[in-house]
Amino acid sequence: MLGQWLLALDKLSIDRFNPVGPLHPQNHQLIDIGGPKMELTYDLPIPLGEPHDVVSIEAKKLNPKATYDIGTDSRTEQASPFATLAGQERIVRDGKNVTVYATMVRSHINPERITVNKGDHVTIHLSSLERAQDETHGFAVDGLNVHASLEPGKTATVEFDALDEGVFPYYCTEFCSALHLEMMGYLMVKDPNKSYESTAVKSISLTKEQLEAQYKKIIETNKATDTVIQAVVKYLKEKGYEKYPTIAALVADALDQYGKIPEVKAKADKALKAGDLNQAVLWENQIWQYMVKTADVGLRAKARLARELATPMTEAASRGEKAYLRGGCNGCHVIGQVSSGPDLTGAIARKGEQWVYEFTLKPESKFNEPYTKALIEYFNLRMPNQHMTEAESKDIVEYMKWIDANADLF
Template identity: 65%
Template sequence: MKRFPSKFLSVLLGTAVGATIASSATNELSKVMKERGLSEIDVVRAAKTYNPTGVKDKYVVFSSGGQSGQMIVYGVPSMRLLKYIGVFTPEPWQGYGFDEESKKVLRQGNIRGREINWGDTHHPALSETDGKYDGKWLVINDKANPRIAVIDLADFETKQIVVNPVFKSEHGGSFFTQNSEHILEAAQYAAPFDNNYHPIEEYKEAYRGGVTVWKFDPKIGRIKPKDSFTIEMPPYMQDLSDSGKGISDGWGFTNSFNTEMYTGGIEIGMPPNEAGMSRNDTDFLHVYNWKKLYELSKDAKNVKIINDHKVIPMDIAVKNDALFLIPEPKSPHGVDVDPTGQYLIVCGKLDTHASVYDFKKIKKLIKNKEYVGKDPYGIPILDMKKSLHGQVELGLGPLHNQYSPVDGEVYTSLYVDSQVVKWNFKKLKVIDKENVHYNIGHLAGMEGKTADPQGDYIIALNKLSIDRFQNVGPLHPQNHQLIDISGKTMDLLVDMPLPLGEPHQAVAIRASKLHPHVRYEMGTNTRTGEQHIGKTLAGEERIERDGKNVTVYATLVRSHINPERITVNKGDKVTIYMTNLERAQDETHGFTIDNYDLHSSLEPGKTATLKFEADIEGVFPYYCTEFCSALHLEMMGYLLVKDPNKKYESAQKLKMKSMTPEELKAEYDKTVAVNNSTDAVIQSVVKFLKDNKYQEHKVVSDLVTDAFDQYNQIPEQKKKANAALKEGDVEKAILFENMIWQLMVKTADVGIRAKDALVRVIATKQSSSAVRGETAFAEGGCNGCHVIGKVSSGPDLTGVLMRHENGVDWVSRFILSPESMYKDPYVKAMIDYFNLKMPNQHMSEEEVDDIIEYLKWVDENANLF
């Protein structure tokens, strides 16, 4: 392995920084490269996907979770997993399907009175304004149980599930129209629209396909079933769809397979479906004017009502010039409208060509009623050649497309060849190919199917990973591979195993377009966005009984659940309303009761409901399931379920030595003294914050608000402590004083974080060398003994460079070889005082130089520490 060149490192890190640190970094990087067998291009690729601590991604990807029934969220270019979203399947971490609010959403997905607790999520779609992602709503379909779910991107929670009332399966959903006023959902396997039995021999007469046009309100993010309708279509196995944009706005496009209308029958000696369903040379692209049909659906004479749902028959659509067919390559698997809305690309899995249709030509054929015939159901067929802009040979198994910001450029997945091909759909010319691993399905471009594609990256959603990752058994993860498309040729950067179902398709959006909440308004029902009926504030906690119905109004805040004891009778129906009182960001609490199969996730401000029957007797601890503070383990309580028909014998009380009154008073005085000392620290922090105008910096101001939320609870606790002391109950007074200490610790914790944040804002800017020095100070273990601004296990280092003649040289020598200076009178005095010798941390000279620069920065800002 050749030595890592300084010139290359300078390019990687930036010329100015690279010139400074190339010497030491070259040696370390060369060593790592040699040990791991890495090439220079490997390191470049790693750098392109690396996010330093605290740096966020440019794009956020929403991937279907396939058979998990969930969605997966990750960042690009880091490819770091960020979240799973519970959609069609219960998800315990989020309490989805366990608390009453989310259970109500999940139960919207019941079909014909049956609970459905799994889904096969396939095609996510982001809401659009003028054909561009607006970052407000996300929808996803369920192929196994034809449903659409709506996710609110203000909090990444599923808010609505709508069941398709006439389809028995679907694959071609979900696709927003260009202003998110409608969602297109196409059927997959043809079946009767009603719920009755129809023999397979009546396939052509009784089985149907179709496209449902769901009315969507983009202001509130909800599907409106009563304003929606389905377009009846032949039993051709409709597949994927796309909605027009620009000049094709108002039109929908859905491809199909099995125009042969073959129904198989291996069990009776017939050829299998795969043979009979791919006999024809072409299948049909469905072209329909959904906007015209939507207006027609408002008139009862144009619709049939099936399962309380409006269906526009084929003859009505044909009579109103709103439904047409165009031949397309057989067994297609997608139709993709370009950013302008003029061109449509269709790829057939069993054809090596991509077909580019021109909507202007299609509209002209429709206007002139220039048809080449009709299908068996009377739908006009347009001439394929006259509809095409052209065809180009791409390779084996072309599937899906994502567009580039470069005019005419598009990327297509090749399933059989395991490649991504870059080509120009206007010039019909192949530009570049990149191998992937293995058998790629969908592609995810950065906003690659909008009116404003970003380029930068393409993600290959590969169906197989085979030998790419550590063997974890016969069920392998699937492989998402990130490809850099910013240069002239594509460059595969990194593999990402995804171990949750089959991630079928993904969509990517600029992170800057997403603006999720960091906390809820206090007492929010997060599934409706409204105030929760069970909202409970501090001081309102209570237990109410009405016969066998017990209602608990509870709160959670670091580090206790109130109430801490709930006693009910066996057979009681228990409802617990829980409100998270935290105002600090990211202070989520969880709640579960052992043995009762319950869980809820409570983010700051959220109120949730748990309902259960106390049907087993016993003592059941409940606790916070999120590690939320240093006293997390103490954040618990007991559900006590007694049998009202039993007589219980009390256990003999243990005799314990009680403290004498004098001992109790000494304990009380000690506790109060500790509280007074802690309060003095808090007040010094408050003074610093006020003196430095903390309110001018929002991040700091929010932390101060959170700190005072804790501190302002102290007077009430002090009042209780004083009252207990006055009544002579010193033990109870100590308990309240301990509660004051808990509140003070929480206040100090947040307050010191606020101070540290303010220091970073108002301090002089660190040089690049000082930044590296602070890192070396921490990673080298210096801060294990030295705390800037405080005496800890070692002396405070503020001003250390001015304590000695030629201070920089003295400190440098001491860091490099502390043992050589143990006999120095000053050093010996420090060793005797702290009873500790400074160890040799084996710092390099470059690291020591950087630490010196960091200590100079500390001295410049000594007044802030």
């Protein structure tokens, strides 16, 4: 609103931020001048303030793209000539030039092995196949000073000269999912004038009984994991996830992972038939990996859908949720699930608002009650005092009432 806001583009920020060295940030300040007294609303330290420049845009005018179309060069905003789709990953050699067409999607970088000769010039075109919003991957090669940020759908390129012989891990540099640490591969740089002896890895040989037991165990695990997936899929379908584009994108992502299973299952069964239990176990493990990825994304979609369908939160409940997260309650309690602590769904119904309020504020005040004693025994853990204030504890009760009102969704 005209005459409502003042933007100060400040050079000196002495005393505003923690001093961390001679170079202080410059800062922009948003000042509310609508009232009788100027009020500082926002203090924004910026690393490079000169020349000061500012444009303000009404938030509702912003309508950014949530993800790139797969294979977009973010600099030109056009389809990249180096875009690589699943199944098109390849390594092309032309004399001393090695060009790699790679893809990244949770939780793999494909290819996972790149072998080049010392002195080669290596170009790696990376395409993110992610369609989920904000699911960014990074790419770095150890010791080679290259880094790329791959937002969903983007294609980017890194280049370097492989000057040193050795093995250089490359990996995703964004914490992208529970299996993020799996997102890596190895660049091997060989000296073409040398011959390398392969170090045979001694494999521990298992007896037939041990292998059978392993096979049985992984089959059971996969069955149990699939049950979880099917339950999530049923939930998503019943609640009409297709109506929500960002959730539908997550589900498409999950199904991508799930769709890779039949091919691997065929390999596992073939190995089993041929009597190669060792190989069958390895393939079944691969299936489990795909299932975990499917479940991981599926559960995220479920949580989002629950949020879409739930009744709106009151202001107090929404403050309560923030307090709940700030208080670390979610470290032990998972809504809708028994975790390191009880499922808090229904806590209000079980014990009443006043009790939950008092317990949140000061759990130790209730440790002598038979109800709490039984819980402590069951979880082998006392709920710690998280030092919530009275106001926070009240808000948390409102949040828990919201949970109970929407219990069928969790």
